[in-house]
Amino acid sequence: MPVVIDSVKKGSIFEKAGVRTGDTLLSVNRNAIFDVLDYQFYCDDARLTFSVKRQDGKTVSVFAPKRAQGDIGFQTYLMDSHQRCRNRCVFCFVDQMPEGLRKSLYFKDDDSRLSFLFGNYITLTAISEREVDRIIKMHISPVNISVHTMNPELRAWMMGNRHAGRALSILHRFAEADIGMNTQLVLCPGINDGQELYYSLEELSKLYPAVQSIAAIPVGLTKFRENLPELRPYTKETARDVIRTVDEFNAHFSYFNKKNLAYAADEFYLKAELPMPGTDYYDGFPQLDNGVGLCALLKEEFFAALADLQAEETPAAKTLSLITGEAAYDLMRELTGAFLQRFPQADITVLRIKNRFFGENVTVAGLLTGKDILEQCRKKIKGGTVLIPSVMLKSQSEQIFLDDITLDELQKEFGAAIVPVPNDGYQLLDALMGKEGAS
Numbered sequence: 001m002p003v004v005i006d007s008v009k010k011g012s013i014f015e016k017a018g019v020r021t022g023d024t025l026l027s028v029n030r031n032a033i034f035d036v037l038d039y040q041f042y043c044d045d046a047r048l049t050f051s052v053k054r055q056d057g058k059t060v061s062v063f064a065p066k067r068a069q070g071d072i073g074f075q076t077y078l079m080d081s082h083q084r085c086r087n088r089c090v091f092c093f094v095d096q097m098p099e100g101l102r103k104s105l106y107f108k109d110d111d112s113r114l115s116f117l118f119g120n121y122i123t124l125t126a127i128s129e130r131e132v133d134r135i136i137k138m139h140i141s142p143v144n145i146s147v148h149t150m151n152p153e154l155r156a157w158m159m160g161n162r163h164a165g166r167a168l169s170i171l172h173r174f175a176e177a178d179i180g181m182n183t184q185l186v187l188c189p190g191i192n193d194g195q196e197l198y199y200s201l202e203e204l205s206k207l208y209p210a211v212q213s214i215a216a217i218p219v220g221l222t223k224f225r226e227n228l229p230e231l232r233p234y235t236k237e238t239a240r241d242v243i244r245t246v247d248e249f250n251a252h253f254s255y256f257n258k259k260n261l262a263y264a265a266d267e268f269y270l271k272a273e274l275p276m277p278g279t280d281y282y283d284g285f286p287q288l289d290n291g292v293g294l295c296a297l298l299k300e301e302f303f304a305a306l307a308d309l310q311a312e313e314t315p316a317a318k319t320l321s322l323i324t325g326e327a328a329y330d331l332m333r334e335l336t337g338a339f340l341q342r343f344p345q346a347d348i349t350v351l352r353i354k355n356r357f358f359g360e361n362v363t364v365a366g367l368l369t370g371k372d373i374l375e376q377c378r379k380k381i382k383g384g385t386v387l388i389p390s391v392m393l394k395s396q397s398e399q400i401f402l403d404d405i406t407l408d409e410l411q412k413e414f415g416a417a418i419v420p421v422p423n424d425g426y427q428l429l430d431a432l433m434g435k436e437g438a439s
Helices: 036-042 066-071 112-118 129-138 152-159 166-176 194-205 236-257 266-272 294-308 326-342 370-377 407-414 425-433
Strands: 003-008 024-028 047-053 059-065 072-074 143-146 181-187 211-218 262-264 319-325 347-353 385-389 417-421
Touching (some): 059 066, 152 166, 166 181, 194 236, 211 236, 236 262, 236 266, 319 370, 326 347, 326 425, 385 425
Parallel strands (some): 319 385, 385 417
Antiparallel strands (some): 003 072, 047 059
């Protein structure tokens, strides 16, 4: 539907043409505008004609240069409401969250626009025919897609949606239109791994090069699974089975294509107690935001940054505590150990936080709560500076943990400065060195 204008820049062409807050933007250069993707795509010409329906019922045309597109604003960045997920996946993480967290955490999105704008994954079960056609017309690429399995019947069951299997046909339409796709398979032991996993990998590989990557992700299980389907976590042995399956597939695929296509998430290697692959394995890290190759890249960057330090550089004289989850604890110990070999005078403590809120099966730092950090570190931090992964916080502008404890509140409790550090080896070294602007 057409979008409502929420703000008009004072003195702009729009204001002079009589456009006001509450008016409706109908089209740009005769192309109907439904949301932000339409707006960005059709505002790419040098000269633009905006058709606006005023609240008095009159329609006006505003002729403006391309730069004027920012002179009107809309209520949300999408210029539309979010598209809600229509599935009832057996492994859905949102269904496993307790009550009492902020409302936004319970919203299940399945919005193709968020895939393009922010890298979110979509299932293709909520996408309209108009949206499919638009992605092809605008050549929006790549699209991130949650596939889970290429077995239509199994996909319909796993996702609790009888249309989920038929939605796989859209993958073929995108491939024919040369739309790039990064895909993920959330694996559940005994359900879509083993032979089902190999089948999915082979079927997706038939859509290469449009399918640019496949990530194998282990199911995340919290302790809040009452009245939900029974699922098992991965063990050392079953995690190794997944890695073996992915490696067998890649061995065949790379023989013909000189690259890997599928990648097991870092969590599989940690659970399997196997060393992480080197950075060459990840072919440019197409699934980095999905937790695939994070450890390998962080390690490579950190050691490169450490080697580049000038001989006269020394860390600031202060005590450092580094807080992390169980998954990254050994890696953080390895990196800080290398740092201490270079600077034995440094005082660094790595603190491992168990996820008591969600349960022991959740080990990633991004799902730790402020309360768990506070309770487990209160007596272990004695001033100085505390480093935390920035993924623990909602955003750089909203520095709150999952349970709405703020960064300021935690700093007051600890009596120490807390520095959020991105998953970047160079910035981690800067933070350990005490350089300003390390975060």
